[in-house]
Structures are given as structure tokens and as C-alpha cells.
Amino acid sequence: MTSKQFICAAAFAVAIFFSACGPKDQDMTVTVTESVHSAAPNVNSNVSDGVVTLTGTVSDEATKMAAEDAAKKISGVKSVVNNIVVTPATTTTPVTIAPSGALQQGVIDATKDYPEVTATVNDQGEIVVTGQVTADRWKRLKVALDALNPKRVNADSLIIK
Amino acid sequence: MALQDKYKELIATASSAGIEAKEQGGVLYVKGHAPSAAVKDQLWNTYGRIDPNFKSGDVVMDVDVAGVASGSKVKVTTQSSSLNIRKGPGTDQPVVGKAEHGDTVTVISKTNDQWWLVRNSEGKEGYAYAQYLTAE
Numbered sequence: 001m002t003s004k005q006f007i008c009a010a011a012f013a014v015a016i017f018f019s020a021c022g023p024k025d026q027d028m029t030v031t032v033t034e035s036v037h038s039a040a041p042n043v044n045s046n047v048s049d050g051v052v053t054l055t056g057t058v059s060d061e062a063t064k065m066a067a068e069d070a071a072k073k074i075s076g077v078k079s080v081v082n083n084i085v086v087t088p089a090t091t092t093t094p095v096t097i098a099p100s101g102a103l104q105q106g107v108i109d110a111t112k113d114y115p116e117v118t119a120t121v122n123d124q125g126e127i128v129v130t131g132q133v134t135a136d137r138w139k140r141l142k143v144a145l146d147a148l149n150p151k152r153v154n155a156d157s158l159i160i161k
Numbered sequence: 162m163a164l165q166d167k168y169k170e171l172i173a174t175a176s177s178a179g180i181e182a183k184e185q186g187g188v189l190y191v192k193g194h195a196p197s198a199a200v201k202d203q204l205w206n207t208y209g210r211i212d213p214n215f216k217s218g219d220v221v222m223d224v225d226v227a228g229v230a231s232g233s234k235v236k237v238t239t240q241s242s243s244l245n246i247r248k249g250p251g252t253d254q255p256v257v258g259k260a261e262h263g264d265t266v267t268v269i270s271k272t273n274d275q276w277w278l279v280r281n282s283e284g285k286e287g288y289a290y291a292q293y294l295t296a297e
Contacts (some may be wrong), residue, residue, distance in 0.1 A: 061177050088176050095183055095190040106275060109252045109290065113242075126218075135214055140240070142215045143205065144292045147223045147274050152188045153215075160214045 025049065028076050038128070039070035043084055050078035057085050098149040100125055106148035114141055117158065125151040132159040163221060164189045171207045171220070175248075180204070180224060189220045194227035198296055201226055224273065224297050234265045235279075235294040246287035258285030266294070271272030 025047045032052055036045045040063045044057040052071045058064050064084045071080045098106065103121045111119045117131035127150045133141070138160055145153050164184050165172065168291040171191065172182045178200050180193030189255055191208075195201040201224050209215065229235060237244045237260045246258035250272050258281050260266050269286060276288045 060179075086173075086176065088172070088182060095185045097193070105251065109275060110292070112252045113240075135239070138214060139205065139209065140292070144220075144275075146221045147225070147292065149223065150221060151186070152218050152221055153271070154218045155214075155216050156218065160216075 007129065028074060032071050032074050032077065035070040035074055038082070040067040043067045045071060047077075049075055051081060052077050052079070053081040053083060055083045057087050059086070059088055061086055075098050090134050097125060097151050103148055103150055107145070110144040110148065111139065117141065119145070121150075122154075126154045127152075128154045128157075128158045132161055134161050168208075168220065171211060174204055174207050175224075178204075187219065191220065191222040191224065193224060196223045196227060198226050200224075209283065215249065223274070229268060229271070229294075229296045231268055231270050233261070233268055234297060235268055235277075236297050237262055237264045237266060237293060238295040239293045242278055244289055246279060246281055246285055248287060250288045252290075258283065258292040260289065265297070280283050 012113050019101050028050070029047045032045050032047055036043050036054065040056070040058050041071070042058060043054050046053045054067055054071060057069070064082065064086055067081045067084060071077055100121050103125065107119045107121060107127055111117060114133065114137065117129055117133050119127055119129045122128050127148070129145070142153060162228050164187070168182070168189055175182050175193070176190050180191060182189055182191045182197065191204070195204065204222065204224055208220060213221065239244055239262045241262055243261050245256045245261040246260060247254040248257050260281045264282060266289065269278040269280055271277050271291070272288065275291055277291045277294060278286065279289045279294070280286045
């Protein structure tokens with residue numbers, strides 16, 4: 001064994017030694033909890049044999065990853081099991097629905113190049129589309145109609161060729 | 162919650178792009194700004210895969226591509242015909258100019274989601290239907 005190999009082996013042994021005698025789970029729990037909470041207050045963490053399991057609900061993917069990173073950076077943490085569920089926050093602001101007058105004008109503009117379909121605005125504020133159209137053209141029209149902020153687009157009687 | 166289940170993949174894709182999906186009165190509304198045209202396409206493709214030909218009518222998706230600022234150039238993406246440039250924002254307005262399919266025009270201002278004030282290569286200014294304009 002060359003001296004270089006010996007140093008490498010020694011360094012490896014020291015690394016093993018330190019990780020084996022790393023901070024105990026209970027000591028880590030407080031630090032991990034604090035770190036995770038600063039990134040995501042609603043996430044719970046549990047430490048077992050140096051493995052952190054994260055549970056709870058957050059509103060976006062970024063917060064989920066931030067919580068994982070916050071746990072990973074704590075010394076002694078071997079790995080992180082990220083069981084956080086992402087549920088987009090449901091705000092109480094209602095969805096903007098266009099008034100039927102504006103919708104009617106918008107439908108006329110959107111369907112100008114689609115003589116094969118008839119689109120009308122009914123009493124419920126829905127756009128009702130009828131006629132026969134190719135799948136490709138219907139997709140383009142649907143994109144345009146959805147952009148008008150209708151309550152919904154009713155294509156029940158539309159025939160896709 | 163049935164809608165949330167049915168469109169789980171769409172909601173996840175939207176959410177990762179920072180686009181909100183909200184259920185109201187039996188309809189899922191996906192509204193926001195996509196970071197690129199590719200993300201917008203991806204959302205529509207996902208929607209079309211879950212609900213073939215968009216027949217169910219239980220989703221309204223209004224996603225525009227962020228970053229189309231005034232002064233930026235956009236491509237005319239009509240199916241084949243030329244794009245009308247009109248005096249005012251509406252198909253009842255007289256046509257003051259045209260832009261050919263595949264041409265680029267300059268966005269002067271975004272009047273609303275449907276109509277943008279543009280300038281064509283000949284310098285004619287007027288309103289064009291935004292659905293036929295795509296950021297490059």
C-alpha cells in the first residue's frame with residue numbers, strides 16, 4: 001500500500017467513524033424541526049436513524065423542495081423521505097366570468113374564421129357550440145373561446161370530424 | 162373532488178408552472194400566465210389527453226404566454242390565410258391592413274386578451290386577433 005492509498009483509506013475510516021458517532025436522532029429532531037419550519041411551517045418532520053421523514057401539506061412544489069433542502073442541510077441527516085403533499089391553496093376569490101354582452105361580442109370575433117360552427121351564448125352564460133369541425137380546428141377555437149372567460153363551453157352537440 | 166381527480170395531471174402541470182386551477186360550480190378553471198409557448202402547448206395537450214376533443218365542457222383554460230411585452234415581435238400563426246389588421250378591436254371594424262401567415266408583426270400594446278394593437282412590416286398599425294399571434 002502506497003502512502004497515498006493509506007491516507008485515502010485512513011480518511012475513509014475516519015469518515016465512517018464520525019458518521020457512526022454522529023448526532024443522535026433526538027438531538028437532531030429539534031434542529032431539523034426548526035430548519036424545516038422556517039422553510040415550511042406546516043410540515044412535520046420525524047427523525048429515525050438519521051433518516052428524516054417529512055409529512056404535511058403545502059401549497060406548491062417549491063415549498064415542498066425547500067422543506068427537503070432545509071432538512072438535508074442539517075448535519076447528521078443521512079437521507080430525507082419527502083412525503084409532503086402539494087395541494088394548491090384554494091382562495092375564496094371567485095373566478096372571473098365575463099358578462100354575457102361582452103361574451104357575445106367575443107364569440108362573434110372568435111368564430112369569424114369558423115363558418116362550419118355556430119356558437120351562441122345561452123341564459124346561463126355558457127357558450128354553446130354546434131356544427132361539424134375537424135379536431136385540429138376545434139382545438140384552436142376552444143383555446144380562443146376559453147380565453148373569453150365564459151362560465152363553460154358546451155360542445156355536447158358538436159361533431160368532431 | 163371528482164374533477165380534481167380527473168384532471169390531477171393537468172392541475173399538477175399547471176401548478177408547477179405557477180398557474181392556478183380552481184373548481185367552481187362543477188367547472189375547473191385553469192387561468193394564468195405560462196412562462197413559455199411550450200408550457201401552454203403542454204397544458205393543452207395534457208387537457209386533450211384527459212378529455213379527448215374537449216367534449217366534457219368541465220374545464221375552461223385561459224393561459225396566455227407571459228413575456229409578450231410592448232415592442233416585442235410576434236409571429237402570425239393563422240392556419241394559412243393572412244391576418245386582418247383592423248381599425249378597432251372587433252371583427253365589425255374595417256380592415257386597415259394585413260399580415261401574411263408566418264410574417265412577424267410588432268406589438269404596440271395589448272388592448273385586452275383578445276385584441277392587440279400591432280404594426281405590420283409595411284408600418285400599418287391596427288388591431289389584430291391575439292389568438293393568431295405567437296411569441297417567438
